[in-house]
Amino acid sequence: MIRLKDVEMSYDNGNKAIRGISFTIDDGEFAFLVGPSGSGKSTIIKLLTGEVEPSAGRIMVNGFSTSNIMPRQIPLMRRTLGVIFQDFRLISNRTVYDNLAFAMRVVNTPTRSIRERINYCLDLVGLTNKASNYPTELSGGEQQRVAIARALVNNPDTIIADEPTGNLDPERSLELMELLVRINELGTTMLVVTHEKALVDLFGKRVIMIDEGHVVSDQVGGYRLHDEENAYAGGSDYAWT
């Protein structure tokens, strides 16, 4: 479960990125976080991963209070999260398999349970046959699916994704979003930051919209998938306001 209560945050240069945000995402929920560029979406992700600290308010992430967490606890808190970025962030000199194994190894996963878990996750993202390829040998969509598999291998309670479709074409974006929805249906809480309103509208999930560091709306809505008239046609950005 993720809970933000009256959170404010300023960067070192005095830039006030978050100006009082509250919302809760329950276990098993799927939520989009949308808003114009510079509205504070990535900053919220960084607050959740403990990369930056709030200047006011309280943040709970899967039972950890990141607003007054002890430094030693931060790694434990991060193990409950899977994080996905726009730029994939795979290790280029390791194969797909080794990228996943690395993520498990460094949190002390016993060697014997690594192979089984990786095979399961690669199967889930449809990349079993690419296990021994290097990231540079994969398409953007495939690389992002590796990143999703990596976010999944340590069996996190929550996955947070910061513009996971930002570098993908419309078809790949749609596929990827459907994959995230499927993973959510298997029980993982999902928070997805995106620019693409059209894509968001297709899924009819909860949408938290922020602007200038405030929540401006928080509701379930959007078009249904397979609605011919409003069929998803590509990643053009809507004006959010």
Place this chain on the structure above:
Amino acid sequence: MPGRNLLYFLHEGLVNVVRHGFMSFAAVGTTAACLLIMGTFSLLAVNADSILHRLETENEILAYVDESYTDEDTLALKAELEKIPDVLRADFISKEEAVVDFAAQYPEEELFQSLDPEILRDRYSIHIVNIERISQISEAIRSLPGIVKVNAYEDVAGGFVTLRNITSLVSLVLIALLFVVSVFITANTIKLTTLDRRDEIAIMRMVGATNAFIRWPFVVEGAFLGGLSALVAYALQTLIYNSIANGVTRNDLLKLLRIVPYENLSRIVLTGFLLSGLLIGVGGSLSAIRKYLEV
């Protein structure tokens, strides 16, 4: 270090060393050179100290007793002399004994074999514990009533004390300086590996690896570089010391210095090098990795 991960850390650390072959080589070379200089100066100081110590134990101050003193008064002087601070003991040598000793020193000289003891004086042979105070001690002896003359090699002793003090000081300054230099160089080498592993470090942090876990491969790398430097420095030090020692013993004049045999020192040198090498390596790696572990 959890045992299960030991092999992993060793492997990753060695991969780092090999991947930056040239920088690793340069770091080992520089660190070994620094250790060698530190070692050479320490050994110099050790030898100076050993010579001083020998001077202390072997060197005697001779204090000659006034001829007008009665035997009783002369013997009473022993207690007076031993009361002086830093005097270990004062041994009485009668003029008769002195004549015999003297004759024994020159067995070939006919003339010296039958000297009249009366031409010599009764004397005390005085051993001291702190040669640095030899001047004050001989001054104190000289001022005792009944002592007419004092023979002490103050200049020689003073020279050695100064030499020893200078080598100790120079060694200390050099060791501190070179230590910092070595740590800096090792840190820079390891910074290079942290630089091309920064993606991995970022991912480790993201998935929740502990700082200790992230640190270990770099600590292993540093320890390996430091350990290797120590072994190289030890090999060179052995060579250098032995050849200098050989040169000194072969020289008729210098052999009086009596260099401390390397066998007595080698274990300490090796331990010292290994400890400093590891300290340098681990210190360098920790300083290199520090900025990656802030949040």
